[in-house]
Amino acid sequence: MALSELSVPLRTLLAQPELRLHLVSGQEAVDRPVRWAHVSELREPAPYLLGGELLLTVGLDLPQDLDRYVRSLVRAQVSALGLGLTPVHEQVPPALAQACAKHGLPLLTVPEATPFLAVSQAVGAALAEAQHAELRWLTGTQAALTKAAARANPAQAVLRVLAEVLSCWATLLDGTDAVLAQVGRVGAVDAELLDLARRVREGSGPRAASTEIGRTHVVAHPVDPAAVLLVGVPRVVTATDRAVLAVAQALLGLAGREHGRLATRVLLGDGRYRVLRGRRVGPGDPALDTPFVEITGNELRAVLPEDSVPDLPALHASGWLTALSLPHPVATLAAADREASRLLERVRATGRPARADADLVGLIDPHAARALLTPLDGRPALVDTLRTWLVHNGNWDRTATALGLHRNSVRHRIAQVEKALEVDLSDVQRRVELWLALTALPAR
Structure with a gap:
């Protein structure tokens, strides 16, 4: 998950006995996400806030119109307001408590014995733990998807895991819009989804498309040569969702029905791999030291271990103009493929093969x-x-x-x-x- 999306529920902080925080109002909102803690004694702090804060103040200069003050915090999407007791206020001003209850802003008190710094540190520690938990979850999810891709019907198995971990439906279409695999949906694919798949196929370079159907956010990703992965998520798609989809996209692209078990062996290791993309410019066949080669028409794609760097000039002489990505871990093979595709577009303009880690400057006109x-x-x-x-x-x-x-x-x-x-x-x-x-x- 991207750091900007990390959050912890307010109840996590309230449950820490060493902080001794007391919830005055907002019991119904204790699951509200807190992204960070911020201290401000300004009368109008809202312009300086980003949203998701636990705003801490001792009320040194609270405005007289506390209802307006609270309204501005709600508009700024503050998650909760924490009032430090003493030396300014021995107890919560009644008008502040009333305003927070009226506008649905959780209000809590911070005792004199608890420094605001301790609250900020607690938020930071909780966010760090949330990030570690997210990484552990992503690692486990990647392993589950990889194992699924090595089964007898890899496409169906990958979609089943995808549907389980993202609580989504998923459909894999071939180039004729026939359903190759489907989980969580029943019946024919409607016209709106087919149009989304068409937009992805007709694009060039790195591409994806999305749309809203009712309350479902639908995303479409290309799975070469012409297949399209459609996924419907009942919420806004997060960075974590996108990371999982990228792994599934890479696995589906490499684990075709005919060579699923063979192609996914490369994904079972911990090494780094390059993607080679190529365009036929002559009659020869490519000589590559890898079993993971796919040729569709005049297009070539191969996955090679990091140390297995092909002789690009020799490939060119044999009839293939090629571009080689940087080494990538398994989880970002889709990014390696996009990188090689972008580089191939420039290679076709120059007529010279290129490696992303060696020939970038040489591609510049x-x-x-x-x-x-x-x-x-x-x-x-x-x-x-x-x-x-x-x-x-x-x-x-x-x-x-x-x-x-x-x-x-x-x-x-x-x-x-x-x-x-x-x-x-x-x-x-x-x-x-x-x-x-x-x-x-x-x-x-």
Whole structure:
């Protein structure tokens, strides 16, 4: 689960005896998720909140209109309000208790003996434990999916595990929209789902699609060569759900009906693997040191152990223009496949095979790189400053030291670069583009 989605229920904190927190109101909301604890004595803290907070205050400067104060916290999606007793308030102000009860904001008291820091640490520890539990669950789920993919009917077995762990329905369609496997649904696939599958097939590069059908969030993922995985989840799809779907997608893509047991052996180990994607440009057959090769028409895909790097120029000479991904763990094979697919698109434009870990700069068109940097022609100081600043990951102090300048001078030069190139260098994508352009050309 992404850190931003981690939370613990309020009841977890209330149940910790060492904190001695007392719930004044909001018993019906003790399962409300708390994402972090935040201390504020502002009269209007709402503009500085992100939602999901346990807001802690001693009430040093509470406004007179406590109803408005509580309403603003509710609008900011604060999970609960914690009032520290003493030295300001010996007990909860009645107007505050009434407002919290009226607007459904859980209100709790923090005794004088419990520092706010202890509450914050307790929230952090609970979040860390939640993250560890999530990782343990994901590891177990991956193992269950992998074992399912090694059974006699891998597609049906994988969907059965998927439906169980995500409380969802799942359908696998082939290229003609025939149902290959299905769990949790009965009957024909309706037109809306078929349209979703069509959108996925007609896309190019990394692709997926989603829609809402009633209260169900439906996602569609491609499973090569033309199969599509449809999954209906009765809630908003989370980062954890997406991680599970990525594993299922990789397994289904590699565990076809004819070679399910063989293809999934690679997924039973703990090693790292590369994905090779290729396009036929001649009459020859590919010579690859792996049994996990799939050729569909003029397209090739193979999975190879990290250390089994094929001779890409030799493959090209035999009639296959190829692109090789970085090594990936089993859980992210789908990402490796997308990486190789993206690289293959660029390889087809250049006509040269490439490895993601070796030939990225070689894929850059020098003419395009030169055009991007043309506004800096005749301004070598700006080029040198930009290059050094990017090398130091935008750190002003380290850049200034490397160039022997004051950091304000560095800031001024970078501002000139932004103006000349008409870019915002706070954008990571722009930084990467400029770094690649600088790398593709000789030092200026």
